[in-house]
Amino acid sequence: MVSELGYGGFVAEVLSGLGVGLGDEVEVVRNGLRLRGFVMARYEYGAPDVLVLKLPNGYNIGVRIDASTQIRKLSSAVAPSFNPPPPAPPRENLPRVMIANTGGTIASRIDYRTGGVKPALTASDLVSIVPEIAEKANVSTEILMQVVSENMTPTHWTEIARKVDEFFRRGFDGVVITHGTDTMGYTAAALSFALQNPPAPVVLVGAQRSSDRPSSDAALNLLTAVEVAACAPFAEVVVAMHGWHGDDNVLIHRGTRVVKLHTSSRGAFQSINSSPLAVKTPQGLKLLTTSFHKRGENGYMFQPVFDERVMLVKFFPGMKPEALELLVERMGLRGVILEGTGLGHVASSFVPVLKSLREKGVFVGMTSQCRFGRVNMNVYENGRDLMRAGVIPLDNMLPETALVKLMWVLGKLGQKAAYEEVKNLMLTDICGEIGGRTGPQPLFTGEAEIV
Amino acid sequence: MYDKLGLKVGLEVHRQLDTKRKLFCDCPTEPAEGQVIKITRYLREAQSELGEVDPAALFESKKRKKIIYHINPANVCLVEMDEEPPHDLNPEAVETALQIAALLKATPVDEIHVMRKIVIDGSNTSGFQRTCIVALGGELVVDGKKIPIQTVTLEEDAAKIVSTSRGVVEYDLSRLGIPLIEVATAPVISSPQEAARVAQAIGNVLRATRKVKRGIGTVRQDLNVSISGGAVTEIKGVQELELIPLVVELEVKRQLHLLQVAEELRKRLGGQALPPPQYVEVTNVFQNTKSSMVRKKLETGGKAYAVKLVRFAGLLSKESVKGIRLGAELAGHAKAWAEVEGILHTDELPAYGITAEEVSMLREAVGADEQDAVVVVVDEETKALEALRAVYERAAQAVEGVPGETRAARPDGLTVYMRPRPGSARMYPETDIPPLPITHEYMEKILSNLPETLDQTAERLAKTYSLSSQLVQALIDEEKEELFEQIVRATSLPATVVAAALTETMRNLRREGYPVQNLSDQLLAEIFHSLASGLFSKEALPDILGWMSKNPGASIEDAVKSLGLSHVSSKELEKEVEELVQRHAAEAGDPRLVNRLMGDLMKKYRGKVDGKLLHNILVEKIEAVKQRS
Structure with missing residues (x-):
């Protein structure tokens, strides 16, 4: 019971001696102060001899506990008994949307007693927190996994x-996948x-x-995602997230062209290097491009295998070729995606290593650290040398997308893939990830005005 | 008298700290000019694990407004925009808060835990205010009475409201995040005057740190007021100390009035609760109304709805003190919950162009007799119904007595309904900020470096500068003691001149309507420097101060020129006096000559030359003539 609270040492001893657990009410007398409060869980990084109390006014404070401190238990915690709201009546006339959870909390409730945040996982709980969803779609929910973003792997x-x-085979009209943002791209x-x-x-x-705050972007992002899943004219894998600081601009990005650019x-x-598919403003969903795979169009191909023997390597000045x-x-x-400088370069000292990799049949593709623009290895002599050594320039593909694509191609x-086959597929546009015209940098505005 | 009523007042004194940086980021705490970016946001109530929502939060969420934030990048960064996690607690603010705790003999907590207090009116971009208890307990002795201090709290100031209209509220984020110290007393204050004295005493403790901001909007006092049989009313945002006694007095009268009304209502209702409401559409009653107010609303698509308040007749406009009526309470609830402009009720009708005939049609429509009151709201249907619901709920409470509420103070001392009192289900830990331990060693350091209290300052100033205790007290009350010392140290001006100018002169100017708040400390210092360098005489000081207050941005030279106080050089002056005395050389022996000539000279030089200086020159010249003869 005490270990759950995160206390150790003397405090843990005292608490277990008194039979005190999370949320129990205690009285502590110390420094002439008589304090009543509820025992809270301890952060890992707190000092070891400090007890965290929630005072009746709602504030938490830390109280040092030593041999001179008097402490006694007043009452046991009453466990919160939350009755989830009754399931919303299904609206058969609305599109069916599956909301699949992979981790993180897109909607949650706060336990003000302990400060804990509990995710809403069932459809009815979700709808009770973001009720507008029920007006857009007939939603079902499923928990696929509980994995934080950075722990995701190709197996996931x-x-x-x-x-x-x-879900497609079960006839859903759209799928929403809630995902931690770090590796969502x-x-x-x-x-x-x-x-x-x-x-x-x-829609990812x-x-x-975080969804426990009143200012969370979760509800609006989720609502937009459900709307896109239910009604958008395009059927692609997309990311729906705020486009700016305000709550009046959600962008729908193509899955192969989107990156997280801010912490x-x-x-x-x-x-990057292409327009978002659409923008959602208070006026509605506005398409920003006409070239997309339409809802209901044929050509569905399911190919879910990734070969993890691939790495993304960022070049830096002074990097030793031996490292590669x-x-x-x-x-x-079996393959490497280089994130080179500028138009697609690594130091010329890499040429011998690259040659030997090519001879061994290891695919080496070149992308740019610049993020914006396409690689072009014809402009400088070194680029031409690198290409002769076997490096394949990957046009305007994002380094992350190139990595994922190479895993997928392999x-x-x-196992027996021929090098040329790998190369050809890497250079073929499969789902909007490579090529296309590059226009001037767009400025997306919603209702927000700049005065 | 207040003893008998069981008056209990608790105070919360809030004051901005004058730190270099904000509480949770590196933004400056000073206002700034510059271009503004606007962003739109919405807040949604955070739901409790228990399924319960805080009443105050529910109140705001029912309104779910569009919030527009004004961002000046000069003093707002991503932290205030809720676009970046908060940084660690500003050590300068923590140190100041601990100094205040020590001066109040409060016990610091062993570890500071920052909490999130849910506030979803938009004044905090995150939807919560970050706040932490720094110390508990402590006391203050005011007029010989011990006033226990409950908590010393450090929190982030909220954003300042710019404008509000139906469905939209705009805030400026410049103020958000400025450290705010809050000192809360136990509810032991038993008279209106005592409340003001305690507030002032707390203010003096805060100021002893020399780390608090001054001026309009930097101080806010909240009052918790209750009387026996009444309820705790939380009154927010009393800015001036002088207003406190009036606010308390009027709140006592308001509660007494409501208790009287409740008693009368219980008698009339024979102990029964108010019958359930029926909201009736009465638009057709006003079909051909002469009331332009009602007609305008109806023409723009509004509808009229009414509710009957059984046996309320006469009680809505009953007024024991001007402005305190049950009708005003009902209107306050309607405005706050439904954002309507107001209500109409039969106690004040016929009026506003509404005829007696319409009133009787109205009564008939809701089935009310002469003993009942009828309340009408004309607005969009949903707003009108929402407003009437609020009216009925408040009316039902009127039968019980005084409801506990949060109210806002107005400049005239009366208060208006803001929202229900918040519950405790609105605080949870700010997990982005690790707890901050307060070590014994750190406290020892603070205790051994405590600043001079204002009492000590007063004593020292009186002694060092030979000032009367009255003048010193005036300096302290006007919060000018620091500036005074700074000026006196930097110039050769006599201390009494500076002290009197900073207190009496300023007070007189304020009374005469000069906007003396425009005179910043820096500007005042410059004015005194100019005086010391002889740019104008001390007789001209009040005129200069007055002119400068009315002409912000102008230079002191402009003031001198525009007031016709142009400079007279001492050489010129000596020459002129010399010639004058020569002309009267024959009378040099006459002892009255000095006064006579002085009178002539002052006619010409009043305000331009220091009278004492002129007198000295004159005496000197006459003596010289006498010597020669």
Whole structure:
């Protein structure tokens, strides 16, 4: 009981001696102060001899406990008994949307007693917290996994893809996948390759502000995602997230073209080298492009296998070519995506290593650290040398997307894939990830005005 | 008298700290000019695990407004925009809060835990205010009475409201995040005057740190007022100390009035509760109304709805003190919950162009007799119904007595309904900020470096500068003691001149309607420097101060020029006096000559030359003539 609270040492001894657990009311006398309060859980990084009390006015304070401190238990905690609201009556006339949870909390309730945040996982609980959802779609929910963003692996991508394929077969009109934001871009790219030309939209969605706060972006992002899944004219794997600081601009990005560009702000996700598919403002959903896979169009291909023997390597000034050689050898890599400088360069000292990798049949593709623009290795002599050594320039593909695509290409072609086959597929546009015209930098505005 | 009523007042004194940086980021705490970016946001109530929602939060969420934030990048960053996690607690603010705790003999907590207090009116971008208890207990002795201090709290100031209209509220984020210290007393204050004295005493403790902001909007006092049989009313935002006694007095009268009304209502209703409401559409009653107010509403698509309040006749407009009526209470609830402009009720009708005939049709429509009151709201249907619901609920409470509420103070001392009192289900930990331990060593350091209290300052000033205790007290009351010392140290001006100018002169100017708040400390210091360097005489000081207050941005030279106080050089002056005395050389022996000539000279030089200086020159010249003869 006490270990759950996160206390150790003397405080733990005292608490277990008194039989005190989370939320129990105690009285502590120390420094001439008589304090009543409820025992709270301890953060890992707090000092070891401090007890956290929630005072009757709601404030938490830390009280040092030593041999001179008097403490006694007043009453036991009353466990909160939350009765989830009754399920919303299904609206058969609305599109059916599956909300699949992979981790994180897109909607939650706060336990003010302990400060704990509990995710809303069932459809009815979700709808009770974001009731507007029920006006847009007839939603079902399913928990696929509880994995934080940075712990996602290609195995998880496969698992998610299989479930989405199943949802299609069960006849859902759209699928929403809630996902931690850190690696949402990678998962979006992976699902784009795994679920090509899908019959219905697959919308990844997350939140940059946790869902327990009144200001969370979760509800609006989720609501938009459900609306896109239910009604959008395009059927692609997309990401729906705020486009700016305000709550009046949600962008719908193509899964192979989107990256997280900010550590904390709402508008962290942006499309690179292509326009978002659409923008949602209070006026409605506005399409920003006409080239997309339409809802109901044929051509669905399900191919959920990824070969993990691939790495993304960022070049930096002074980087030793041996590092690349060592990586490929030790990790048994079948391919490498280089994130080079500018138009697509690594130091000329890499040429011998690259040549030997090419001879061994290891695919090496070049992308740029610049993020914006396309690589072009013809402009400088070094670029031409690198290409002669076997490096394949990957046009305007995002480094992350190139990595995911190479895993997918190698997974699809299998162990005996011929180098040329890999190369050809890497350069073929499969789901909007490569090529296309690059226009001037767009400025997306919603209702927000700049005075 | 207040003893008998069982008056209990608790105070919460809030004051901005004058730290370099805000509480949770590196933004400056000073106002700034510059271009503004606007963003739109919405807040949604955070739901409790128990399924319960805080009443105050529910109140705001029912209104779910569009919120527009004004962002000046000069003093707002992503932290205030809720786009970046808060940084650690500002050490300068924590140190100041602990100094205040020590001066109040409060016990610091062993570890500071920052909490999130749910506030969803939009004044905090995150939807909560970050706040933490720094110390508990402590006391203050005011007029020989011990006033227990409950808590010393450090929190982030909220954003300042710019404008509000139906469905939209705009805030400026410049103020958000400025450290705010809050000192809360136990509810032991037993008279209106005592409340003001305690507030002032707390203010003096805060000011002893020399780390508090001054001026309009930097101080806010909240009052918790109750009397026996009444309820605790939380009155927010009393800015001036002088207003406190009036606010308390009027709140006592308001509660007494409501108790009287409740008694009368219980008698009339024979102990029964108010019958359930029926909201009736009465638009057709006003079909051909002469009331332009009602007609305008109806023409723009509004509808009229009415509710009958059984046996309320006469009680809505019954007024024991001007402005205190049950009708005003009902209107306050209608405005706050439904954002309607107001209500109409039969106690004040016929009026506003509404005829007696319409009133009787109205009564008939809701089935009311002469003993009942009828309340009407004309607005969009949903707003009108929402407003009437609020009216009925408040009316039902009127039978019970005084409801506990949060109210806002007005400049005239009366209060208006803001929202229900918040419950405790609105606080949870700010997990983005690790708890901050307060070590014994750190407290020792603070205790051994405590600042001079204002009492000590007063004593020292009186002694060092030979000032009367009255003048010193005036300096302290006007919060000018620091500026005074700064000026006196930097110039050769006599201390009494500076002290009198900073207190009496300023007070006189304020009374005469000069906007002396425009005179910043920096500007005042400059004015005194100019005086010391002889740019104008001390007789001209009040005129200069007055002119400068009315002409913000102008230079002191402009003031001198525009007031016709142009400079007379001492050489010129000596020459002129010399010539004058020469002309009267024959009378040099006459002792009355000095006064006579002085009178002539002052006619010409009043305000331009220091009278004392002129007198000295004159005496000197006459003596010289006498010597020669």
